[in-house]
Amino acid sequence: MLPESPLIIALDYASLDAALCMADRLDPARCRLKVGKELFTRSGPDVLEALHGRGFEVFLDLKFHDIPNTVAGAVQAAAEQGVWMVNVHASGGRRMMEAARERLERHGLDTRLIAVTVLTSLEAEDLAEVGVMASPAEQVERLAMLARDSGMDGVVCSAQEAGRLGELCGEAFLKVTPGIRPAFAATGDQRRVMTPAAAMAAGSTHLVVGRPVTRAEEPMEALDRIEAELGLG
Numbered sequence: 666m667l668p669e670s671p672l673i674i675a676l677d678y679a680s681l682d683a684a685l686c687m688a689d690r691l692d693p694a695r696c697r698l699k700v701g702k703e704l705f706t707r708s709g710p711d712v713l714e715a716l717h718g719r720g721f722e723v724f725l726d727l728k729f730h731d732i733p734n735t736v737a738g739a740v741q742a743a744a745e746q747g748v749w750m751v752n753v754h755a756s757g758g759r760r761m762m763e764a765a766r767e768r769l770e771r772h773g774l775d776t777r778l779i780a781v782t783v784l785t786s787l788e789a790e791d792l793a794e795v796g797v798m799a800s801p802a803e804q805v806e807r808l809a810m811l812a813r814d815s816g817m818d819g820v821v822c823s824a825q826e827a828g829r830l831g832e833l834c835g836e837a838f839l840k841v842t843p844g845i846r847p848a849f850a851a852t853g854d855q856r857r858v859m860t861p862a863a864a865m866a867a868g869s870t871h872l873v874v875g876r877p878v879t880r881a882e883e884p885m886e887a888l889d890r891i892e893a894e895l896g897l898g
């Protein structure tokens with residue numbers, strides 16, 4: 666792993682075969698991989714074993730959100746399968762996040778544990794519809810501070826919020842930012858987006874990139890262009 670590579674490629678595929686086909690075109694020295702809900706629900710832990718076997722570090726993105734005991738058990742199960750990072754929803758609250766942290770510590774598991782703040786697909790009107798009257802930026806700040814105080818290693822947020830969170834929660838607090846759109850890629854369903862270089866300049870520690878690489882006609886070329894933009898490699 667290039668220690669300086671902040672890139673996490675989202676393997677959002679409907680089958681293990683399709684996911685491994687893409688993984689085989691990527692290089693574990695140049696990126697980490699993210700396994701999300703669709704792929705994991707279809708393939709189960711086999712996908713983790715297959716990716717670990719190919720030398721990739723994996724972010725298991727299942728965004729757990731449930732009562733504390735249930736989330737702690739799920740986080741433990743993920744960590745015991747050797748994943749590099751796992752996440753929960755910060756809106757699950759302090760006791761849920763603390764239970765997850767405590768469970769990892771009790772079992773000596775060093776998987777990074779981060780919390781999702783406000784999804785990058787949501788805008789102010791969407792929050793208002795679910796009864797959150799704060800702006801996305803305010804809600805992200807509130808949830809990030811709660812996540813830090815509850816023992817999380819960092820948060821998932823939009824790059825637009827990463828700078829402010831650096832001031833509030835410190836540089837070492839991880840800011841994992843999806844909604845990354847290089848100039849050559851379509852925005853799609855994302856709302857709060859930024860280019861890779863702008864996202865790093867804004868204070869992101871890791872960039873989650875999905876379709877701009879995985880749907881590109883030449884995924885490696887897309888990765889090359891992002892690395893060039895970031896001055897990597």
Ligand SMILES: O=C(O)c1cc(=O)[nH]c(=O)n1[C@@H]1O[C@H](COP(=O)(O)O)[C@@H](O)[C@H]1O
Pocket residue numbers: 675677701726728752781783784785786821822843844845853855873874875876877
């Ligand atoms: O937790 C995430 O990774 C995540 C949080 C969020 O707020 N927004 C978001 O897009 N994601 C994930 O980041 C990836 C973005 O993929 P692309 O939009 O294809 O680049 C998807 O796998 C999403 O599930």
